[in-house]
Amino acid sequence: QVQLVESGGGLVQAGGSLRLSCAASGSIFRANVMGWYRQAPGKQRELVAQMDSGGMTNYADSVKGRFAISRDNAKNTVYLQMNSLKPEDTAVYYCRLVILITASEYWGQGTQVTVSS
Numbered sequence: 001q002v003q004l005v006e007s008g009g010g011l012v013q014a015g016g017s018l019r020l021s022c023a024a025s026g027s028i029f030r031a032n033v034m035g036w037y038r039q040a041p042g043k044q045r046e047l048v049a050q051m052d053s054g055g056m057t058n059y060a061d062s063v064k065g066r067f068a069i070s071r072d073n074a075k076n077t078v079y080l081q082m083n084s085l086k087p088e089d090t091a092v093y094y095c096r097l098v099i100l101i102t103a104s105e106y107w108g109q110g111t112q113v114t115v116s117s
Contacts, residue, residue, distance in 0.1 A: 002026035002106045004095045008080075009111030016115070017083045022095030022108055024076040033098040034071055034078035038091035038113075045094065049080060063089075085115045 008020040020036065035050025035058075049059045049069040057069055066085075071078040078095065095108035 002028065002097065002099075002104070004097060004106055004108035006093070006095050006108040006111045009093060009113045011114045011116065012085055014085060014087055014115055014117050016085050017081070018085065018113060019082070020080040020093055020095075020111060020113075022078045024078075024097050024106075027099075028076050028097070029099050029101050030073070031100045033096075033100070035096050036069065036078070036080045037094045037096055038089075039094070039110075040088075040091040043091075048093070050096070051078065082113070085113075087115045087117045089113060090115050 003025050004022055006022045012018055031053055033050055033052045036048040037045050038048050039045040047060055048063055049067055051057045051069045051071050066083050068081045092110040093113050094110045097106045
């Protein structure tokens, strides 16, 4: 059974920074994609950033230059460094893991990020 445990959300003023972490446990295969999505009230869940096990990344245009995704494959952990935060970044942030060999998808429980103006 795969589990994702997120941490690092909170309340920050505009212009501030937060770092999210997501640790995966269980049957994690080496070939996978880990990433972050977010969902604001009344909006659809959207991709923020993702990185595959080879290091290739993909970012939403709205966060390019402000957010950075990284991962520690030895720890099965993905991080999201969020800088220059804006009120529109306020959302619940979810960690997602896709295991390519089985086409399985897993989600974390979500962590709230609130940016005050």
